[in-house]
Amino acid sequence: MTYAKAATAAVVLALTTACSSGAGPAQTRDSLVWGLATAPNSLDIAHGFNKSSTLVQSAVLDTIVALDSTGKPAPRLADWTQPDPASYLFTLRKGIRFSDGTPVTADDAAFSLSRHLDPKVASQAASYFTGVKRVEAVGEGQVRVTLKRPSPAFLAVAATAWQVTPRKLAEAHPKDLGSPEVGTVGTGPFKVSRFSLTSGVVLERNPSYWGKPPALRKVEFKTIPDPETLRLAVRSGEVDATDGVNVRDARKWTNLPGVKAIFYPGNAIAYLSLALKSGPLKDPHVRKAIAHAVDRKAVAQLMTAGHGTPATIMLPKPQITALYGDDLPGLPEHAHDLAAAKAELAKSGYPHGFELKAPYASTGDTGTVMQAVAADLAKIGIRLVLEPSPTDQYVSRVMEHDRLSIQFVNLAYGTPEPIEVLPDLVSRASAEPQGFNFSGYGTAETDRRLDALSSATGDEKKTQVTALLKEIAEQVPYVPLYSADYAAALSEKFTVGFDTWTVDTFANLRPAGR
Amino acid sequence: MRVFLTGVLGLALVAAVAGTWLAPYDPGAQDLALGAAGPSAAHWLGTDDLGRDVLSRLLAGAGSALLWPVVVAVCTMLLSTSLGLLAGYRRGWVDAVMMRTVDLAIALPGMLVLIVVVGVLGGGYGWAVLAMAVLFTPGDIRVIRSLTLAQRELAYAEAARTLGLRPARIMFRHLLPNLAPTVVASALLSFVAALVALAGLSFLGVGLPAGTPDWGLMVEENRGLLDLNPWAAIAPAALITVVACTATLLGDRAFESLSKGGLR
Numbered sequence: 001m002t003y004a005k006a007a008t009a010a011v012v013l014a015l016t017t018a019c020s021s022g023a024g025p026a027q028t029r030d031s032l033v034w035g036l037a038t039a040p041n042s043l044d045i046a047h048g049f050n051k052s053s054t055l056v057q058s059a060v061l062d063t064i065v066a067l068d069s070t071g072k073p074a075p076r077l078a079d080w081t082q083p084d085p086a087s088y089l090f091t092l093r094k095g096i097r098f099s100d101g102t103p104v105t106a107d108d109a110a111f112s113l114s115r116h117l118d119p120k121v122a123s124q125a126a127s128y129f130t131g132v133k134r135v136e137a138v139g140e141g142q143v144r145v146t147l148k149r150p151s152p153a154f155l156a157v158a159a160t161a162w163q164v165t166p167r168k169l170a171e172a173h174p175k176d177l178g179s180p181e182v183g184t185v186g187t188g189p190f191k192v193s194r195f196s197l198t199s200g201v202v203l204e205r206n207p208s209y210w211g212k213p214p215a216l217r218k219v220e221f222k223t224i225p226d227p228e229t230l231r232l233a234v235r236s237g238e239v240d241a242t243d244g245v246n247v248r249d250a251r252k253w254t255n256l257p258g259v260k261a262i263f264y265p266g267n268a269i270a271y272l273s274l275a276l277k278s279g280p281l282k283d284p285h286v287r288k289a290i291a292h293a294v295d296r297k298a299v300a301q302l303m304t305a306g307h308g309t310p311a312t313i314m315l316p317k318p319q320i321t322a323l324y325g326d327d328l329p330g331l332p333e334h335a336h337d338l339a340a341a342k343a344e345l346a347k348s349g350y351p352h353g354f355e356l357k358a359p360y361a362s363t364g365d366t367g368t369v370m371q372a373v374a375a376d377l378a379k380i381g382i383r384l385v386l387e388p389s390p391t392d393q394y395v396s397r398v399m400e401h402d403r404l405s406i407q408f409v410n411l412a413y414g415t416p417e418p419i420e421v422l423p424d425l426v427s428r429a430s431a432e433p434q435g436f437n438f439s440g441y442g443t444a445e446t447d448r449r450l451d452a453l454s455s456a457t458g459d460e461k462k463t464q465v466t467a468l469l470k471e472i473a474e475q476v477p478y479v480p481l482y483s484a485d486y487a488a489a490l491s492e493k494f495t496v497g498f499d500t501w502t503v504d505t506f507a508n509l510r511p512a513g514r
Numbered sequence: 515m516r517v518f519l520t521g522v523l524g525l526a527l528v529a530a531v532a533g534t535w536l537a538p539y540d541p542g543a544q545d546l547a548l549g550a551a552g553p554s555a556a557h558w559l560g561t562d563d564l565g566r567d568v569l570s571r572l573l574a575g576a577g578s579a580l581l582w583p584v585v586v587a588v589c590t591m592l593l594s595t596s597l598g599l600l601a602g603y604r605r606g607w608v609d610a611v612m613m614r615t616v617d618l619a620i621a622l623p624g625m626l627v628l629i630v631v632v633g634v635l636g637g638g639y640g641w642a643v644l645a646m647a648v649l650f651t652p653g654d655i656r657v658i659r660s661l662t663l664a665q666r667e668l669a670y671a672e673a674a675r676t677l678g679l680r681p682a683r684i685m686f687r688h689l690l691p692n693l694a695p696t697v698v699a700s701a702l703l704s705f706v707a708a709l710v711a712l713a714g715l716s717f718l719g720v721g722l723p724a725g726t727p728d729w730g731l732m733v734e735e736n737r738g739l740l741d742l743n744p745w746a747a748i749a750p751a752a753l754i755t756v757v758a759c760t761a762t763l764l765g766d767r768a769f770e771s772l773s774k775g776g777l778r
Contacts, residue, residue: 228738252741298546302563362633362719367735371564371725375544386723390633 037244044178353381598658702765
């Protein structure tokens with residue numbers, strides 16, 4: 001009798017399972033699998049300030065303010081007033097709680113910012129907040145931030161990196177908050193159910209979320225490093241969505257059945273950095289010759305497959321649009337012109353050309369770009385000797401400013417503020433090891449202008465930015481190459497909008513038709 | 515079969531020697547407007563994403579694809595034959611030291627050592643070839659030594675010693691010809707292993723610089739073009755496979771023929 005019952009139960013269970021499997025596609029999905037190209041290493045921006053980590057963080061942790069679809073600061077956990085140009089008073093929403101049910105206090109919010117300035121934390125976002133003089137919880141649910149000097153970019157930076165976590169948890173774990181062992185607690189639409197460096201991340205809907213409850217019950221993040229394997233996983237339905245789409249491969253993604261490929265302006269700039277401290281690149285005529293010789297239109301088409309544009313200004317395109325709109329300033333341009341390139345080279349100390357070693361990372365897009373650049377430069381007598389290195393070794397050397405030459409760089413940024421980018425390019429501080437000024441260009445005058453820009457607003461900001469861009473265009477420490485779109489792929493079973501600035505993807509993701 | 519194998523290897527050799535001249539286009543010439551185009555009358559195997567002619571790059575790449583494995587095979591053959599004969603013939607402490615060194619060398623993970631030599635230590639492709647020859651040698655030393663141990667006890671070797679011939683003469687004039695089938699077969703297997711390993715290094719991006727016409731590098735650079743121009747990746751991969759299989763089969767045939775008293 002017992003065996004008969006067991007057998008009957010097994011048959012019923014099998015039939016139930018079969019029926020539910022068969023009915024699956026017709027049901028509305030409330031869980032989603034997101035494919036990542038690299039594994040998130042930390043759910044705390046202080047130790048995981050990278051693309052995949054911040055993507056997961058955006059679903060779990062709210063920043064104090066947000067950016068709207070045009071890149072302007074907007075309230076999120078708090079609204080703000082500005083009592084004077086160098087201070088902000090944030091007032092927290094009433095009734096917000098962390099996902100563990102504890103209320104969010106002004107003390108939590110204040111500590112979440114001030115911890116980035118603590119050397120013991122060694123925050124990767126510390127450079128964003130160097131202008132902060134004091135953070136203090138004042139009054140009922142209010143935080144006052146006093147800056148060393150006025151900084152119009154502060155709110156944009158806060159929208160990127162001022163994530164709010166419980167003070168008690170962050171204080172107990174200055175160095176390992178957000179690690180798989182400690183995890184994190186936030187006020188975002190989801191809470192962490194599982195986090196492993198090897199098996200990925202699973203998030204569940206946060207019942208304490210202060211906003212409209214997300215349509216999804218569960219989001220699972222799977223890491224699939226190989227682009228082709230990731231594409232096949234999306235194609236087969238094993239993965240529902242991914243932001244690991246290289247626009248260069250756009251043609252492969254746009255024709256996947258049941259999958260939407262989505263492109264939107266990327267806040268990034270791809271360029272050549274010309275190390276001008278020594279050798280032929282020290283000669284401005286050589287740098288101008290290189291700028292004229294490189295066919296940016298062809299490189300842009302090669303690297304973006306039509307989802308990007310050749311760059312002429314050394315800023316990400318969304319930042320240019322946010323600052324100037326359609327009224328672009330007139331800056332010196334170095335159009336693709338071999339005759340002009342040869343003429344510049346003839347005026348240099350190397351009229352018959354020269355040979356230059358060019359290290360590059362042996363994986364990724366760098367090799368392809370450098371081959372195209374080498375072919376262009378060969379036409380005017382400059383012979384690039386491409387030297388491959390393993391990617392980790394290459395990045396390590398470049399960040400140490402070791403063996404800098406002509407490098408391909410593609411940097412992504414988080415805010416619409418040029419002050420986030422320009423110090424990387426031309427400040428003398430960034431020309432030191434670990435800085436991003438790989439050209440080594442920088443003068444007392446550029447530092448003075450950057451200083452003025454950091455507190456400039458309105459037309460003064462435009463004037464300062466334009467002056468710096470003009471100097472870069474004239475001195476050519478960099479050759480802008482292209483601005484590529486960001487790309488994502490999403491199963492047609494789901495819907496969401498993507499744009500450059502907002503990070504509400506997971507709160508807004510919902511099954512199609514709902 | 516022999517005609518077929520010889521024909522394939524002959525074609526590969528012609529491509530290796532005269533590939534650059536036979537190539538219809540400059541293998542490095544880019545035409546970005548023609549990127550990743552499929553086969554056509556102008557470009558029989560299409561183009562890669564930089565618009566370079568795939569057939570021309572295959573022909574130009576045959577030289578480095580075949581030359582360096584030949585260098586590895588010859589170096590391995592010379593080293594392993596000399597040291598294997600010495601260890602097997604002399605025995606005693608020479609044999610003991612050499613065999614323990616061989617044990618140690620065989621325990622090393624070959625591909626990892628090569629990646630470290632070429633990638634991390636910044637060695638060039640020449641160092642990779644040299645390191646590969648050194649890494650392939652221990653296995654062959656062990657084979658040659660064991661055969662030498664057996665041969666040195668045979669009557670003809672005993673007679674040579676009784677006649678007072680010098681050890682070097684006995685090893686290289688009397689023992690070596692009897693080991694020739696194995697030496698030749700091992701050399702061809704070393705060639706195959708080097709062909710695949712060097713292609714693997716290029717595939718991993720730690721061998722030759724980007725843009726060099728090389729079969730392994732072409733597979734790596736063009737594997738993203740499988741839906742646009744699959745020939746750009748399939749053709750070099752197929753050539754590596756065909757040449758490797760041909761050399762292996764020829765090695766078998768050479769061993770059989772030499773064992774029977776000479777190539778037929």
